[in-house]
Amino acid sequence: MxxxxxxxxxxxxRLLSAGxxxxxxxxxxxxxxxxxxxxSLNAFTAMRESDAVLADARQAEERIRRGEARPLEGVPLxxxxxxxxxxxxxxxxxxxxxxxxxxxxxxxxxxxxxxxAIVVGKTNAPEFGYTAITKNLLFGATRNPWDLERSxxxxxxxxxxxxxxGVITLGTASDGGGSVRLPAAMTGCFxxxxxxxxxxxxxxxxxxxxDTAVHGPLTRTVEDAALHLDLVAGPHPLDPNSLPxxxxxxxxxxxxxxxxxxxxxxxxxxYTPVQSDVADVVGDAVGVFESxxxxxxxxxxxxxxxxxxxxxxxxxxxxxxLAEYLPxxxxxxxxxxxxxxxxxxxxxxxxxxxxxxxxxxxxxWCAEIFERFDLLLTPxxxxxxxxxxxxxxxxxxxxxxxxxxxxxxxxxxxxSWHPAGxxxxxxxxxxxxxxxxxxxxxxxxxxxxQAAWAFEQARPWQEWxxx
Numbered sequence: 001m002x003x004x005x006x007x008x009x010x011x012x013x014r015l016l017s018a019g020x021x022x023x024x025x026x027x028x029x030x031x032x033x034x035x036x037x038x039x040s041l042n043a044f045t046a047m048r049e050s051d052a053v054l055a056d057a058r059q060a061e062e063r064i065r066r067g068e069a070r071p072l073e074g075v076p077l078x079x080x081x082x083x084x085x086x087x088x089x090x091x092x093x094x095x096x097x098x099x100x101x102x103x104x105x106x107x108x109x110x111x112x113x114x115x116x117a118i119v120v121g122k123t124n125a126p127e128f129g130y131t132a133i134t135k136n137l138l139f140g141a142t143r144n145p146w147d148l149e150r151s152x153x154x155x156x157x158x159x160x161x162x163x164x165x166g167v168i169t170l171g172t173a174s175d176g177g178g179s180v181r182l183p184a185a186m187t188g189c190f191x192x193x194x195x196x197x198x199x200x201x202x203x204x205x206x207x208x209x210x211d212t213a214v215h216g217p218l219t220r221t222v223e224d225a226a227l228h229l230d231l232v233a234g235p236h237p238l239d240p241n242s243l244p245x246x247x248x249x250x251x252x253x254x255x256x257x258x259x260x261x262x263x264x265x266x267x268x269x270x271y272t273p274v275q276s277d278v279a280d281v282v283g284d285a286v287g288v289f290e291s292x293x294x295x296x297x298x299x300x301x302x303x304x305x306x307x308x309x310x311x312x313x314x315x316x317x318x319x320x321x322l323a324e325y326l327p328x329x330x331x332x333x334x335x336x337x338x339x340x341x342x343x344x345x346x347x348x349x350x351x352x353x354x355x356x357x358x359x360x361x362x363x364x365w366c367a368e369i370f371e372r373f374d375l376l377l378t379p380x381x382x383x384x385x386x387x388x389x390x391x392x393x394x395x396x397x398x399x400x401x402x403x404x405x406x407x408x409x410x411x412x413x414x415x416s417w418h419p420a421g422x423x424x425x426x427x428x429x430x431x432x433x434x435x436x437x438x439x440x441x442x443x444x445x446x447x448x449x450q451a452a453w454a455f456e457q458a459r460p461w462q463e464w465x466x467x
Contacts, residue, residue, distance in 0.1 A: 005033055006166035006464045009075070009224040016074050019064060023074025023118075027057035030076040030120060033167050040467055041152075042142045043162040045081050046088050047121035056118045063116075070116035071231060077109075077117040078171035080159055081125045083215075085109050088119070093127040093136035095332045096325055107200045107239065108172060108215050111232045123158030123171055127337045128318065129213075132182045132406045133390045134158060137334050141388045144187060145467040146432055150385040153183030159218050160187040165467050169220070170228070176213030177310060178381070178410030181422040184218050185380035185435025188424045188461065190452060191218045192225050193410075195443050196417040198246070199232050200239035210317050211241070212310070212414040220464075222423070222453040226250035229445070243443070250449055257450035261294045264373035270302030272408040273399035275383040281434040282379045285425035288458050289377070289451075299376070303365040303412050307404030309355040310411050311340070312347060319344030359415055366416045370441040375451055378409045380422040380435030409437055419445040423452045424461050 004012075004021070015021035031050055038044060053076075060074035079085040082092055084102035091097045105113060113119065124142045126134050134157025135141035142157045144150040145165035152161040156173035160183035163171055173180045175193040184191025199215040217228035227250075234245040265286050268274055274282075290296050318341045319326075322333075330338055369376055382405065386392050392406050402408055413420040418439050425436035436455070440447040 005029060005169065007169070008221045009169045009219060010221070010227055012075060012169050013072065013227070016064065017069050023057040023060040023064070024054060026074060027053055027076055027118065027120075030168060034121070037165055037167055037467060040143065040148055041145060041161045041165050041167070042140055043123055043158045043165065043167060044078065045091065045122045045124050045139045045158070048088065048119060053118055053120050060116060060118065070114070071227070072112065072170070073116035075117045075170050076120045076168050077112055078121060078123045078159060078162055078168045079109055079119055080156055080172045080174060081122040082129050082155065082174060083109060083172055085119045085122065088122055090122070091138055092129075093125050093138055095137055096329055098138055104203070107202055107236050108232045112170075112172075115231045117170060120168070123162055125156065125158060126154045127334050129155030129174070129176060129179055130314070130318070130337055130340060131155065132178060132392075133386060133388070134183070135389055143388045144385055145465040146187065147385070148467070149388060150432065151186065151388045151390070153186035153385065155179040156183045156218055160184055160189055163187070163189050163218060163220060164464060166464060169224075171218065172215065173218035174213060174215045175414065176210065176314070177404065177414050178407040180216040180218050181380050181410050181420065181435065181437060182406065185422045185433065186385040188433030188464070189218055189220060190222050190225055190421065190423055190456075192216045192229070192421040192445070192448060193413065193419065194229065194233075194445050195243065195419045197239070197241045197243040198229070198419075198445060200236035200242040202236075203238045210314065222449055222456050223251060223254060226254055226449050246445070248446055250446060253446055254450055254453040257454045259293055261374040261451070262372065263289055263294050263296045263375045263377060264299040264369060265296055265377045266299040266302060267379070268302070269378060269409060269412070271305050272382055272402055272405060273396040274379055275396055275428070277429045278379060278383060278434050281426040281428060282436055285436045285455070285459065286377055288455055292454060292458060297373075299369065303362045304358050305402050306358055306362060306415055307402050307407065307411055309358055310415060311404055312343060312351065313355055315340050315344035316347040317344070362412055362416055366418060374440075375447065376439040378437045378439070380409060380437040381406055382408055384428050384430050384432050413439055418442055419448050421448045421452050423455050
C-alpha cells in the first residue's frame with residue numbers, strides 16, 4: 001500500500017469512487033504509514049483516535065456503495081497545526097498553546113470535510129509559522145524525506161514532508177511569505193499561493209489584519225491542487241476579504257493554457273545571489289516554456305528589497321496578538337521566535353509609513369511587469385534545503401543574502417497579492433529538488449495553474465523519495 005499512498009490525489013479519488021479501493025483499507029494504510037514514518041519524518045503533532053477515523057471510513061464506504069459519494073469521499077486529510085480542526089489541539093507549535101483545543105473547523109477544513117475528506121491529525125509547523133524551517137519546542141524538527149538531515153521547509157513543513165514522503169495525499173497549508181511555496185520546492189511538490197482572499201480565512205477570535213498570509217494547496221501534482229482549490233475557494237461571510245466565486249472549475253480549464261504567452265524571467269530579482277547549480281536547473285526549466293512556443297525575455301531590474309519591512313510588520317502583528325502573555329510567559333516561547341516578536345515594539349508611525357511607501361514601489365514594479373508580460377518566472381528559493389534544525393546560509397559564493405533571504409523570491413508576491421506557484425524544476429548537485437516559481441497577474445490563479453500544468457506535462461516527474 002506504500003506505493004498507493006504515493007499516487008496523486010486525483011488517482012486516489014478515482015479509485016475510491018470506482019470501488020477499486022476501499023476507504024477502510026486506505027485509512028488503515030494511512031494510519032500505518034503515519035506510525036511507521038513518525039520517528040523519521042516527525043510530520044504529525046496530534047492524531048484522532050483510530051477507532052473514530054476508521055468509523056468515518058466505514059461510513060464513507062457505505063456512501064460510495066449507495067452512489068452518494070462526495071468529491072473527496074474517504075480521503076485522509078492532514079491539517080496544518082496553525083489551522084483549526086474540531087476536537088484537535090491547535091498548538092501553533094507553541095508551549096503556551098499546547099492545550100488549545102479547537103471547538104470548530106476552519107472554513108477551509110469545514111469545506112474539505114463537507115467534500116468527504118476525513119481528518120486524521122495535525123501536521124507540524126514552526127512556532128506560529130514564523131520561519132521556513134519546521135521545528136518547535138513542543139514537537140521538535142520535521143525532516144525532509146529526500147534527505148533526513150535536511151528541513152522540508154516551513155511553515156507548512158509537516159504537510160510537505162507527509163505529501164512527499166507518501167504518508168497522506170491531502171493536507172492543508174498556508175503562505176505568509178513563502179510558507180506553501182518554499183516547503184513545496186524543498187520536497188519536490190507543487191504549491192500554490194493563491195490570490196489574497198481566494199480561500200477564506202477564519203473563523204478566528206482575532207480579526208485577521210495581516211494581509212499577506214493566505215491558504216493554498218500543497219500537493220503532488222497540479223491537477224491535485226486544482227481539485228483542492230475547486231472545493232475550498234469562494235466567499236464566506238466571516239471573512240470580509242474573501243473573493244467572489246472564481247466562476248471557473250480550475251480542474252476543467254487546466255488544459256486551456258494560451259499559446260504564445262509573453263513570459264518574463266528574472267533569475268535573481270536584481271538583488272539576491274542564487275546557488276549556481278540551482279540557477280542552472282531553473283534556467284533549464286525556463287527553456288521548457290520556450291520549447292512550448294512561448295516567448296521568454298530576461299527581466300532587467302527588480303523590485304525593492306522588502307524582507308526587513310515584511311519582518312517588522314509581521315513582528316508588530318505578533319506582538320499585538322501575544323501581548324497578554326508578555327512578559328510573564330516570555331520564557332515559554334522559543335528564544336528566536338520571541339526575540340522576533342519583541343522587535344514589533346520598534347514599530348512607529350514613521351516606520352509604518354516607510355514600509356507602506358516601499359510596498360507601493362513594489363506595486364508599481366509589478367504593474368509594469370504584468371503590463372509587459374503574461375507571466376513572471378523566478379527561482380523559488382536561492383539554495384538547497386537547509387539542515388533540519390537550521391541555520392539558513394548567510395551568503396552564497398561570498399555574496400551576502402538579503403534580509404529574509406530564504407524568501408527573497410516569495411515575499412514580494414505575498415506583499416503584492418499576486419498568485420504564485422512552484423513546480424519541481426529538477427534536482428541540484430546534492431540530489432535535492434529545485435523549484436521554479438510561476439507568478440501571474442492578480443486574481444489569475446487559473447493562469448498559474450495552466451502554466452504549471454503545461455510544464456508538468458512537458459517535464460513529468462515520477463520519482464518520490466523512499467523513507
